[in-house]
Amino acid sequence: MTTTGEDFTAAQTGPWWWARWRSAVLDAGLASASAVECAFEGIRFAEDAGIPMAAGIVFGVLAGSVLVVRRKWPIAVVLVSIAITPAQMGYLMGIVGLYTLAASELPRRIIGSLAGMSLVGMLIVMFVRVRQDMAHGELDLGDWFVPFASITTAIGMTAPPLLLGLYVGARRRLMESLRERADDLERELQLLAERAEERAEWARGEERTRIAREMHDVVAHRVSLMVVHAAALQAVARKDPEKAVKNAALVGDMGRQALTELREMLGVLRSGDGFGRQERAAVPLVAVGVAAAVAASRAVEEADGPCLDDLETLIGQSAAAGMAVDLSVEGDLRSYAAQIEQTAFRVVQEALTNVHKHAAGAKTYVRLAHRESEIAMQVENEPPPEVPSLASARLPSGGNGLVGMKERVSALGGVFVSGPTEAGGFRVSAVIPAA
Numbered sequence: 001m002t003t004t005g006e007d008f009t010a011a012q013t014g015p016w017w018w019a020r021w022r023s024a025v026l027d028a029g030l031a032s033a034s035a036v037e038c039a040f041e042g043i044r045f046a047e048d049a050g051i052p053m054a055a056g057i058v059f060g061v062l063a064g065s066v067l068v069v070r071r072k073w074p075i076a077v078v079l080v081s082i083a084i085t086p087a088q089m090g091y092l093m094g095i096v097g098l099y100t101l102a103a104s105e106l107p108r109r110i111i112g113s114l115a116g117m118s119l120v121g122m123l124i125v126m127f128v129r130v131r132q133d134m135a136h137g138e139l140d141l142g143d144w145f146v147p148f149a150s151i152t153t154a155i156g157m158t159a160p161p162l163l164l165g166l167y168v169g170a171r172r173r174l175m176e177s178l179r180e181r182a183d184d185l186e187r188e189l190q191l192l193a194e195r196a197e198e199r200a201e202w203a204r205g206e207e208r209t210r211i212a213r214e215m216h217d218v219v220a221h222r223v224s225l226m227v228v229h230a231a232a233l234q235a236v237a238r239k240d241p242e243k244a245v246k247n248a249a250l251v252g253d254m255g256r257q258a259l260t261e262l263r264e265m266l267g268v269l270r271s272g273d274g275f276g277r278q279e280r281a282a283v284p285l286v287a288v289g290v291a292a293a294v295a296a297s298r299a300v301e302e303a304d305g306p307c308l309d310d311l312e313t314l315i316g317q318s319a320a321a322g323m324a325v326d327l328s329v330e331g332d333l334r335s336y337a338a339q340i341e342q343t344a345f346r347v348v349q350e351a352l353t354n355v356h357k358h359a360a361g362a363k364t365y366v367r368l369a370h371r372e373s374e375i376a377m378q379v380e381n382e383p384p385p386e387v388p389s390l391a392s393a394r395l396p397s398g399g400n401g402l403v404g405m406k407e408r409v410s411a412l413g414g415v416f417v418s419g420p421t422e423a424g425g426f427r428v429s430a431v432i433p434a435a
Helices: 005-010 022-047 053-069 076-081 089-103 110-135 147-234 241-271 276-280 283-304 308-320 336-356 399-410
Strands: 325-329 364-370 376-379 413-418 424-431
Touching: 022 053, 022 089, 053 089, 076 089, 076 110, 089 110, 089 147, 110 283, 110 308, 147 336, 147 399, 241 308, 283 424, 308 325, 308 336, 308 364, 336 364, 336 376, 336 399, 336 424, 399 413, 399 424
Parallel strands: 325 364
Antiparallel strands: 364 376, 376 424, 413 424
């Protein structure tokens, strides 16, 4: 990140008020040159003023050394240069002082006032000096030369450093403004990157939840039926060999169906993103997260999901496992969007799975209603029999079935309600908009 503001102040390495040692050395060199100049000019001033030469030299050295504080107090440097102008010394200090003043952050009215004072002082001094030189015969020119030389010298000593200082100050402020904008832009880009990473992480979490829900619905029902049939097979293996053989065949069929569905889903997940390994390696981390989330979402959508036409097969499998299931359909049959039919099927499937787990042997009623603008479904079971049936296999429960059903229905803008009935059974109801 670029260095501006407080970071720039903290990065200063020079002594006292200097930001860098290079600036301190430059100011010390200018102050030394100004002191030497004023010392030589102090000799002539001492002769004209009738004071000891040593006093004039000391005065010139002290006056010229003020230039060392030009960055700290530019106004003081310009005022000193104006004050010693009548002594005809401090020309270097005046030029450098005006430049530093114009390049500083001081208000323009102060810079203009001090520059005007310096211009007037230089004009008067040069007018007097040129007039004296002409009076002594050192210059033999017309009267027009006195104002011309005074004005030209005053403008030449004042305007160039003033304009250069204004330009340098404006350029410095522009660079600082650009540096601050670059800092702001870098902070905004960093914030956007963090937000993009958060969104990608959120998308990955959502897709993990969705895939887990799909896996649960696909595996839980099939495996539950397999466990139920295995328990029934164990109970009747010796008493009814023909029924045992039939149950064994059902277990094999359901296992093959579960494996087929898992292979289809995992196959789409592996090939759904459409990128090769080398192409993935060149994609940034955030883009990989987003692409993974999109691929996972596309995998679930592209997999051949169940539909309402498969409800009879689903109920037949539960009936084959020993459950007494009654299916009733109201309204005219019609087709819906694939996601709506898949959600309706999963709700009935998971509800039947819960009956196998928690109320084995209980009579179950499945009701499906096709309405004008919605589809409604309800799965209700009676209390389980007091004497455990052959289908009771003590199936484990992870507590995710009802949560997954509610998430599915809510994602489509529907309503999901579940809870025990007054008769001691359990009811699951869902209404999904048809559009």
